[in-house]
Amino acid sequence: MEILRIILVILHFVGLAMLLGGFLVQVKSIGQGKGTVVRAMIDGALTQLITGLLLVATIEMGDLYDVNNWKIAVKLVIAVIITVLVFVYRKKNPAPSWALWAVGGLTLANVIVAVAWR
Numbered sequence: 001m002e003i004l005r006i007i008l009v010i011l012h013f014v015g016l017a018m019l020l021g022g023f024l025v026q027v028k029s030i031g032q033g034k035g036t037v038v039r040a041m042i043d044g045a046l047t048q049l050i051t052g053l054l055l056v057a058t059i060e061m062g063d064l065y066d067v068n069n070w071k072i073a074v075k076l077v078i079a080v081i082i083t084v085l086v087f088v089y090r091k092k093n094p095a096p097s098w099a100l101w102a103v104g105g106l107t108l109a110n111v112i113v114a115v116a117w118r
């Protein structure tokens with residue numbers, strides 16, 4: 001079970017890199033009102049959501065860690081909002097700048113919640 005958890009954490013980080021990287025590479029375009037939702041953002045959002053849910057499930061099945069359900073609920077709400085924004089605006093060219101800034105900001109907020117909330 002521990003090996004599965006480690007694999008899921010790695011995939012979760014890969015999803016984070018895809019989502020945040022897809023946002024960061026086009027910050028200049030977003031500032032000019034020409035940003036789009038790139039494929040990496042879609043794949044990253046889905047990867048984050050799915051691996052996050054699977055991580056909580058594997059932790060709940062084992063006795064190694066206690067789960068902070070409030071923290072998980074906040075992270076899940078943020079991840080769902082990110083995923084909805086990415087899917088709603090994936091075919092809009094250009095996507096509204098506010099939506100792309102929200103995706104980037106919420107992604108960063110999710111990282112802060114994960115690291116800072118103990």
